[in-house]
Amino acid sequence: MSIRADRAAAILPGGVNSPVRAWNGVGGEPVPIASARGSRVTDADGREYVDLVGSWGPAILGHTHPTVVQAVQEAAARGLSFGATTEREVELAEEIRGRYAPAERVRLVSTGTEATMTAIRLARGATGRDVIVKFAGCYHGHSDSLLVAAGSGLATAGVPDSAGVTKGAAVDTLVLPYGDEDALTAAFAEHGQSIAAVITEAAPANMGTVQPPAGFNRLIATLCRNEGAVFIVDEVLTGFRAGPAGYWGIERDADLTAGVEPWQPDLVTFGKVIGGGMPVAALGGRADLMEQLAPLGPVYQAGTLSGNPVAVAAGLATMRLLTDDVYTHLSALGDRLIAGVSGAFADAGVTHSVGRAGTLFSFFLGLADAPVTFEQAAAQDTAAFARFFHAMHDAGIYLPPSAFETWFLSHEHTEADVDAIVAAASAWAV
Ligand code: PLP
Numbered sequence: 001m002s003i004r005a006d007r008a009a010a011i012l013p014g015g016v017n018s019p020v021r022a023w024n025g026v027g028g029e030p031v032p033i034a035s036a037r038g039s040r041v042t043d044a045d046g047r048e049y050v051d052l053v054g055s056w057g058p059a060i061l062g063h064t065h066p067t068v069v070q071a072v073q074e075a076a077a078r079g080l081s082f083g084a085t086t087e088r089e090v091e092l093a094e095e096i097r098g099r100y101a102p103a104e105r106v107r108l109v110s111t112g113t114e115a116t117m118t119a120i121r122l123a124r125g126a127t128g129r130d131v132i133v134k135f136a137g138c139y140h141g142h143s144d145s146l147l148v149a150a151g152s153g154l155a156t157a158g159v160p161d162s163a164g165v166t167k168g169a170a171v172d173t174l175v176l177p178y179g180d181e182d183a184l185t186a187a188f189a190e191h192g193q194s195i196a197a198v199i200t201e202a203a204p205a206n207m208g209t210v211q212p213p214a215g216f217n218r219l220i221a222t223l224c225r226n227e228g229a230v231f232i233v234d235e236v237l238t239g240f241r242a243g244p245a246g247y248w249g250i251e252r253d254a255d256l257t258a259g260v261e262p263w264q265p266d267l268v269t270f271g272k273v274i275g276g277g278m279p280v281a282a283l284g285g286r287a288d289l290m291e292q293l294a295p296l297g298p299v300y301q302a303g304t305l306s307g308n309p310v311a312v313a314a315g316l317a318t319m320r321l322l323t324d325d326v327y328t329h330l331s332a333l334g335d336r337l338i339a340g341v342s343g344a345f346a347d348a349g350v351t352h353s354v355g356r357a358g359t360l361f362s363f364f365l366g367l368a369d370a371p372v373t374f375e376q377a378a379a380q381d382t383a384a385f386a387r388f389f390h391a392m393h394d395a396g397i398y399l400p401p402s403a404f405e406t407w408f409l410s411h412e413h414t415e416a417d418v419d420a421i422v423a424a425a426s427a428w429a430v
Pocket of ligand 1: 056110111112113114116139140141142201206234235236237238271272281
C-alpha cells in the first residue's frame, strides 16, 4: 500500500516539496511516483504512464539511462562529497562552454534559483546599479527579487506574487510585458542609468511555451550594451533542451545563416539538463564579469554541495550523450505530436494554439492565436485543460499538471508513444 495523499499532506505542506507537483491547477490528488525508465513513469499503484513531465526538463535522454546511472554509481563509490574541486567539475564546465561560447567562465551551483540569484547579485555588483528588469510570465526561480509576476507555479496558483517578499526586495524589480519593444525602450529611456540588468528566459517556457518575437532578444542585448546594463539570459529550462546550444543557439544559427552578427548574452544561467536529473545548475558569462565573483572579486557566492561529484557525474554523462541526433529526434517527434494533437483538436472544433520554441512546445486551449504576453497566456481555458489533463491521465499519459507548463519529450520517446498520446487526445476531443 503506497503512501497516500492524506499521509503526505499530514507532514509535507500540500503533500509536496515543490508546489507544481500538487495538482492544484487541475484538481485531484497525485499518486506518488515509484520509478521511471525510458519514456515511462510508474506510480506507487503500479500504473505505467507515457511521461511528458520529464522531471520538468532534465530527463532529455529518458529516465534511468544506463550510461548515466553507471556514471552515478561509479562516482558514488569514489565518494559522495569532498568540498574540494574535482576534475569532473572542470570537465562539465568545459563541456558547457564548448557548446555555448558566451559562457567563457562557469560557476557550478545546485539549483537554477541559485544561478539566477547569483547572476542578479553579480550584475548589481559589477554595475553599482540596483534596478532589474524582468518580464511578466518569465520564471527565474524563487529568490525574492525575481518572485514578481513570475509565471509557472504562481500562474498555476493564480497569484501574481509571493507573500513574504518585502517591498524592499521587490521595489527595484521593474516588470514589463514580454515581447513589448516599446515598453522596453521606454523603460531604458526613463531608468537607463539605474538598470543593472535585464533578465529574460531565452524563450519563455513557464507560461506555456512562447516563441520570442523576432528581434526581441537582440533588442534587449543592444539596449543593455548601449546603457551599460548586463543582459542575463536564463536558459535553465531551454539550455541544451530547446536545441544543442539552448534557445540562444537557435537564434545564433539563424543570424549566421542570414549573415548577421549574432547577439550575445553577458551572463547565462543553466540547470535541469546539465544535471541529468541530479542537482546541478550553473552561471556562465563574460570572463571580466565572472571574475568579479569570490574568490577573485568582491561579489560573494558559495555552496557546500556546489559541483557535487555524484551530481556532476550525472550531468557530464548526460551532456556527452547529447549528440545532434538527440535534437533531430526530439524535433521530429515534436512535429508528429503537434500535427497529431492539433489535427485532432481542429477536427473536433476545439479552439487551440501551439506555442513552440525549438524542440519545446505546449498547447493553449481556448486561444486561437499563440500568446506572447502573460496576459494573453492567462486568457487560456484552464478549466478545459483540467478536463483534458484528467482524461489523458486516465488514458495512461502523464502531462504536466498545469496549463502553464511546457511538455517534455525525451530521446527515449518513440513514434508509438506519440501515437498513443495523439489517440488519447483525439478520444478526449470528440
Ligand atoms: N529559471 C527557469 C527558466 C526555470 O524554468 C526554473 C525552474 O523551473 C528556474 C530558473 C529555477 O530552477 P530551480 O527549480 O532548479 O531552482
